Amino acid sequence: MAERLPIAAPPGDASDAARLRFRDPQRARALAGRLRELADRRSHDPVSLMHVCGSHEQAIARFGLRGLFPPSLRVIMGPGCPVCVTDVPEVDEAVALARQGIPIATYGDMLRVPGSAQSLADARAEGATVHVVYGVDAAVALARETQGDLVFFASGFETTAVATAAALLAGPPANFSVLSAHKYIPPVMEIVAEMPDTRIEGFLAAGHAATITGWGVFERFVLRHRLPVVVAGFEPLDILAGLVQLLELVLEGRPRVVNAFPRCVTREGNARAQETLWRVFRPMGGQWRGIAHVPSGNLRLREEWAGFDARRRFEIDASELRDRAPAGLAAACRCGDIMAGLASPADCRLFGRECLPASPVGACMVSSEGTCRIQHEYQGHPRWEAAP
Amino acid sequence: MSRRERPRGATVTLAQGAGGRAMRALIEEVFLKGALPSARPHGAFSECVGLEAQDDGAALRLGDRWLVMTTDSHVVLPIFFPGGDIGRLAVAGTVNDLAAMGATDGAVLSFGVVVEEGFAREDLERVQASVREACRESGATIVTGDTKVMPRGELSGLVLHTTGLAFADRVVRDAGLRPGDRILVSGTLGDHGFAILAARGRIELDADLRSDVAPVNGLVRAALAAGGPGVVALKDPTRGGLASALHEMAAKSGVGVLLDEAALPLRPAVQAASELLGIDPLHVANEGKIVLGVAPEKAAAVLAALRAHPLGRDAAVVGTCVAEHAGRVLLDTGFGRRIVTEPEGDLVPRIC
Secondary structure, three states: OOOOOOOOOOOHHHHHHHHHHHHOOHHHHHHHHHHHHHOOOOOOEEEEEEEOHHHHHHHHOOOOOHHHHOOOOOEEEEOOHHHHOOOOHHHHHHHHHHHHHOOEEEHHHHHHHHHHOOHHHHHOOEEEOEEEEOHHHHHHHHHHHHOOOOEEEEEEEEHHHHHHHHHHHHOOOEEEEEEEEEEOOOHHHHHHOOOOOEEEEEEEEEEHHHHHHOHHHHHHHHHOOOOOEEOEEEEOEEEEEHHHHHHHHHHHHHHHHHEOOOOOOOOOOHHHHHHHHHHEEEEEEEEOOOEEEEEEEEEEEEEHHHHHEHHHOOOOOHHHHHHHHOOOOHOOOOOHHHHHOOOOHHHHEEEEEOOOOOOOOOOOOOOOOHHHHHHHHHHOOOOOOOOO | OOOOHOOOOOOOOHHHHHOHHHHHHHHHHHHOOOOOOHOOHHHHHEEEOOHOOOOOOOOEEEEOOEEEEEEEEEEEOEEOOOOEEHHHHHHHHHHHHHHOOOOOEEEEEEEEEEEEOOOHHHHHHOOOOHHHHHHHHHHEEEEEEEEEEOOOOOOOOOOEEEEEEEEEEEEOOOOOOOOOOEEEEEOOHHHHHHHHHHHOOOOOOOOOOOOOOOOHHHHHHHHHHHHHHHHHEEOOOOOHHHHHHHHHHHHHHOOOEEEEEEHHHOHHHHHHHHHHOOOOOOHOOOEEEEEOOOOOOHHHHHHHHOOOOHHOOEEEEEEEEEEEOOOOEEEEEOOOOEEEOOOOOOOOOOOO
């Protein structure tokens, strides 16, 4: 319909090559056809597959891939958005610190995550200092320019946790400290697989986290739960090819790990990154918002790093925030069931009423990767092919 | 009640100034609430496109012509950025709002300057030089002005305020789209917003990100000459980017808009930055672009006229209006279709 202009660099440029290889609609349609063919073999209930990564959901939404999935295939977004699973008390700690006058630096999408009474964006509107940074290095640089304390409210899975760890090992200034809300992904897959009503028949694992942990980390999981795992990348073709392989394994009843992202992921992973991670952090049990208590699911600073641990450096009193929490709303939020694949946003009585992108109750409505947020934007109607 | 103890929603947030839904809600709840009956002027200006239209500016009927009026406050950090500065931004922003109503010639401007005590005089002169240059490029004239100095700390650096007036023979609204009309953009998208993000210095991008800030009245003049009444809608896609502009146009016109992703003109640096930061270039501000709704039979002529202009070389037909999905903007990615959302609050990079 419209005239086409070259978007990327001229032919021969690396970015153009990448676009052609991983963003080829022709190949995408071929893979979608294969998905349909496989899904049609299932005569009873639809096949439910879960991905555990916000970046997968982002790519699925960004490229409109849901329109390519057959109706008998359900691709559910699991607890893979680190922002979404950051628990209320963790947000409260950051908000309380900010309200005590301590400058906070954090990732942009953490700003709107609701705590008991306030988000960091609310605290900022009332005068607290909250900086948005693109990475831990920017937070360290801010600390160097700051006279008093600067707290980095750190979130993300093992991928970003390694960066936080490296920044601490590199010797940050003494006024820098970390409030860690980092999470570790492998244990939560166990939780979801063990949920009594779970209908998940296979997992699409996050390629970037697996570059650190290696795909070998999933072997034990497969043995224990008899569910296949496919490690996939984030380009549209990566995701479609990963789903095809996962669906094949499900239909053939072959629980095993397949690495569909071999250009980045090895069996052993990045040993140096793992060493960096575990030198600074230790796994601890903790609540993931709306999901469950996840044993070893939280990453906290080790004893040796107490001097850089905001939890040990400051008296954080968030009780006042909890007292102000609006009663009832948070209790009615079904983010947990939704992230576990047990409920859809339409099952939640807050969805689209009290809980909206501009005033989210649950974390699934906060992040652009949250299931409720995506569902809200699509208005429950992900297929737009009917238009001329 | 102390400042600290106000309930949620009691204070204005940054998100409400970002050009999306949150800002429109603030405008409607505070400024338009109960104002509509009295918003219609009496006397000489009784025939007008006024506040209720929430267009790029107002248009007041004077005889057989329209006097178009717009007003704008300008704050930007940093004041000097790759591709321009606050002075150029102020003139271009005002001239472009007028042009987006169809008033492309002979703009007169008022110019208000609020300076913080301690601001370098040399910088003020630099800003003034680019104000002059932007006036020269656009044919605008400053006919009245005002200067204030505020004590240090009471504002950050420099705030400019402008009002613009110009005549139009025909007012082009943002609400004129009909099914079948083509959507054109005059060039690459998101250049200004990404240049500002990069210039704020918290992000190391080894990329040539330059603001597109420029007066586009000449470009609009050329488009109107080529398309005549076939140019049915115009919009200045500033804050909130193309997404916000098209949402407003689609909602007011009662049509859906279907965009073709492959046709969207994007600089490679903007494309790369947007992928890296997870910020949709459709959500990012432009300061030297125009969005046009054009009748299908005139689309080729308008496109050719835009491309013949130095500021319109990358112009493209990027979409079509449809009768379905009224008020929505859809994007065909080549893989499938998705909704183009309106930016929700201020733009922040994603973590994962």
